[in-house]
Amino acid sequence: MHSAERQTVYRWSFIWVGALVSLAGFALLGVALTSSQAWAEASPALGLSLLGWGGLVQALNAVLLVSEQAVAPFPHTGVLVAGAAVWLAGWALIAAGVRRAPASAEGPSPAAGATLYPRLARYRDFYWSTLGAYGGGILLAEVVLILLQTLLSSGVSTAELSGAAKEGGGLTLAPTGAFAIALLAGGMVAFISGFIGASRAQRLSLPEATIGVLYLGLPIPIILTLMERLPGLQLALGYRLREVTYVAGLIGRPELGYWLVFTFLVLALVLGVNTGFIAAGSGRVDLKLGFELFVARRHVAVFRPSLLLGTLAVLMFGIIPPLLVYFIIRSAEAAVERTRIRKLGLKDPLAAASDLNRLKLHEQSPTMMMTALSVGGVGVGVMALIIVLSVMSGFEADLQQKILGTNAHAVVSKYAGDLPEYTKVMDAVRKVRGVVGQTPFIINQVMIASEGNVDGVIIKGIDPATVGEVTDLPRNILHGGSLDILYTPEKIAHRGLTDEEPAEEGGVEEDDIIRRSGTAKKPAVLPGIVIGRELAASLRVVVGDRVNVVSPLGTELGPSGPIPKSRAFRVAAIFYSGMYEYDSKFVYILLKEAQDFFNVKGATGIELKVADIDDARRIASQVVKALGGYPYRARDWGEMNKNLFSALRLEKLVMGIILSIIIIVAAGLIVATVIMLVLEKRKEISVLKALGVPDGGIVKIFLAEGLQIGVAGGFLGLISGLSWCIFIEKVGIKLDADVYYIPALPVRIEPVQTVLAVVIAVLVTYLASIYPALKASSVEPVEGLKAE
Amino acid sequence: MALLSIRNVFKSYFLHGKRIDILRGVSLDIERGELVSLVGASGAGKSTFLHVLGTLDAPAAGEVLFEGRSVFSMNDAEIAEFRNRTIGFVFQSHYLLPEFTALENVAMPALIQRQDRTGAYAYARELLERVGLGHRVDHRPGELSGGEAQRVALARALVLKPAVLLADEPTGNLDPATGEGIHQLLRDVNREQGITAVVVTHNETLARSMPRRLRLAGGAVSEA
Secondary structure (H helix, E strand, C coil), X not given: CCCCCCCCXXXXXXXXXXXXXXXXXXXXXXXXXXXXXXXHHHHHHHHHHHHHHHHHHHHHHHHHHXXXXXXXXXXXXXXXXXXXXXXXXXXXXXXXXXXXXCCCCCCCCCCCCCCECHHHHHCCCCCHHHHHHHHHHHHHHHHHHHHHHHHHHHCCCHHHHCCCCCCCCCCCCCHHHHHHHHHHHHHHHHHHHHHHHHHHHCCCCHHHHHHHHHHHHCHHHHHHHHHHHCHHHHHHHCCCCHHHHHHHHCCCCHHHHHHHHHHHHHHHHHHHHHHHHHHHCCCCCCCCCHHHHHHHHHHCCCCCHHHHHHHHHHHHHCCHHHHHHHHHHHHHHHHHHHHHHHHHHHHCHHHHHHHHHHHHHCCCCHHHHHHHHHHHHHHHHHHHHHHHHHHHHHHHHHHHHHHHHHCCCEEEEECCCCECCHHHHHHHHHCCCCEEEEEEEEEEEEEEECXXXXXEEEEEEECXXXXXXXXXXXXXXXXXXXXXXXXXXXXXXXCCCCCCCCCCCCCHHHHHHHHHHHHHHCCCCCCEEEEEHHHHHHHCCCCCCEEEEEEEEEEEEECCEEEEEEEEEEEEEEECCCCHHHHHHEEEEEHHHHHHHHCCCCECEEEEEECCHHHHHHHHHXXXXXXXXXXXXXXXXXXXXXXXXXXXXXXXXXXHHHHHHHHHHHHHHHHHHHHHHHHHCHHHHHHHHHCCCCHXXXXXXXXXXXXXXXXXXXXXXXXXXXXXXXXXXXXCCECCHHHHCCCECCCCCCHHHHHHHHHHHHHHHHHHHHHHXXXXXXXXXXXXXXXX | CCCEEEEEEEEXXXXXXXXXXXXXXXXXXXXXXXXXXXXXXXXXXXXXXXXXXXXCCCCCEEEEEECCEEHHHCCHHHHHHHHHHCEEEECCCCCCCCCCCXXXXXXXHHHHCCCCHHHHHHHHHHHHHHCCCHHHCCCCHHHCCHHHHHHHHHHXXXXXXXXXXXXXXXXXXXXXXXXXXXXXXXHHHHHHHCXXXXXXXXXXXXXXXXXXXXXXXXXXXEEC
């Protein structure tokens, strides 16, 4: 029904000349930029120009660089201005070429002068208010997110952010908790803006949305990304945005975090736009769903036990076994049915014929197959996400437990020097809320030597009385040993003397006698030392053996000059933490011995245990506050093991993104399925419209159909994923303990990420069905009602 | 004031770059309670005219007034509601929704209005009995004969007691005897409920039996 002549006529001469002119302008801009020294810094951002609006980024970037670098301002300011002007002129020419009004080729029709179809008369091509709502909404969402994050996690008032020196009370939350709230708030703002914008224009207004997101939404994530690259920008903004960068830094790659959050906000905006269009696009807000669900459930009967059970079986046991079982059941059923029909046929042929007919009608339609496939696709995606993320969480939890079992949650120390006043510090720290244990320690690096071997280790002076409050060390001692034996080294059961041959022959009893007499001769009792299982194995020592600890730091004067300080210890106990690093690298002695050995007064620092490990960062900063700040410092476990955990989180995130691709493929299936449905139901759509279902209602029906598939798939994926996780947990998948230091694959089901996987799947399927649903609503009633 | 007034309505199609004018400035008044037949050659634009009358198709120019109000200047929701409450359609083919039973199909307009389901089903059942299909309520359209399906479609058009019934060759696909039954039903509802009805037909005897007869030819409507 479209005429061959289109309304828009392009004046190609204008467009080509405009394109050339703008290209020249772009080249001039490029010359101006490359001649500045900032070029080397700005060139990474050039990649952004591929996005189509690079000129603006370049200009912004260049301005920022100029303001930061006083050394080299533009040598060609004139060129820059000229380039910008030429560039804009080129675009103006292009615009003039496109916006030519069509010339009417025919004379006036008989209808000239009659009342124009009112809707056409009312048509508007661009809504500035909608652009404002979309663009302003996404910008506001970003600002709200950043402000809330800063406000909630650090307690800084907005006044301080804007530069005024007013101390605000504010409440403080753990950064991740604050981030969750800020993200929700930002998403809500974006959603509401999209809703308002779409209901204002009563259509989707894609041009407005594109312009709004590109020109008002992109700058903030771009500035944040540039901040990571440009030291000058970091200096100017870094402090104000420290809470934001901290949260983004948790995953190791802050830029990735910024863009993920930005994507999330854009999605929230899209959802808002879509919901606004559905709710108010036809001129009236209508959020009721009863009728639409009624129709949608008939169109795709997803929630049938046979389909759900079948898909679940495929997810749980693979494709072949359930298919075999299905065919066996079906053929058995058919055989029984046919026998029954034959018997019936002997009495009543007509009834038998109708039954036979029904048996043949019992076939699956292609759309039904597509639906089942889509459900299965979403299910596989969700299942894979849940299993892989749970296993990775298991590894992370395992690692975290081992690290936190041996290490403290936080460490208080001074920026330089020891902590002679540690008892006073401990009294002050005890008053901080959230601290549940503390113990002083001295740490140093030494060589440890036995008869058989020598190794470099980290030696720690500990207070056995309080160390149990902070670490699992007392519980990790093997063979029922105890740390208390460090206080009474004379009670350590000796085994062998330094001058004994290791491969000695003779009875055990004799040895015992020699040993006892040997110790009795010694006037001084050797202090005890606790070493790890792996170290004990590599040194080839057991409890009671003697080891020498050599410190390269404190030297003693010997006959031939300074010699490293050395001291003999007796192995008092052996610990096993389960972490190879610790079992092979850590040894423990009494705090007092360490003080003597290293000439330290007091302690190196104090180890703390906090009630909530996720809150360690905040409590650490409060401890410093309680101690009066400098010269004291407190570092939490996350900071001390930052590289390890951020690498783990990044790995998990990337894994999640990769696995989400499965869901996206499934979403493609859903798009295809719903499009097929729309094509199949064209006639029904027309009839429904003729019966008085508004466009929004049609959209809702087909959205509900896509969503049903998503919900069913997500639900099945959840069940099968959780079952697999429980299977792995209970039955276990064996790992090579020598390689992984873990006997079996660890699994930890985290409710938040599990729910998130399902929510993402449902969200993706919802987004996927938007396009076909809109297609369905644009079916004109008369299209489907033409006589066949 | 006329119930339906058509003012200077134009409608054309474009086929292979050529404009075909279907309606050239049609103007017409239909009073409340009238029973109107519309005849014309195939392709004369009878269906298009009926679709414009029922807001299923938009005219290029001109106005359709219902009780003095221009229907095409309403927004989508209002137009949908107008189709739902004011107009009842019967098409040449029954156009029942295949996934739903006869009862659900008849009740569909009421369900679209979000009426209570039990109430809607009760009245739909009553209507089905009225058209003589009380024994077919739970059958799907695929299990009904052509005449039965068309009677269900008529019941569906009447379920919300519309002001106007628009029928597009309702008996075109039926044998004369079955068709006559449908015609009788149309006349009955017009007489009993005062429903205004416009019936497009090829059937000259049927057309002659209507109180007011219109003929569409050359893009214009004339009284015949």
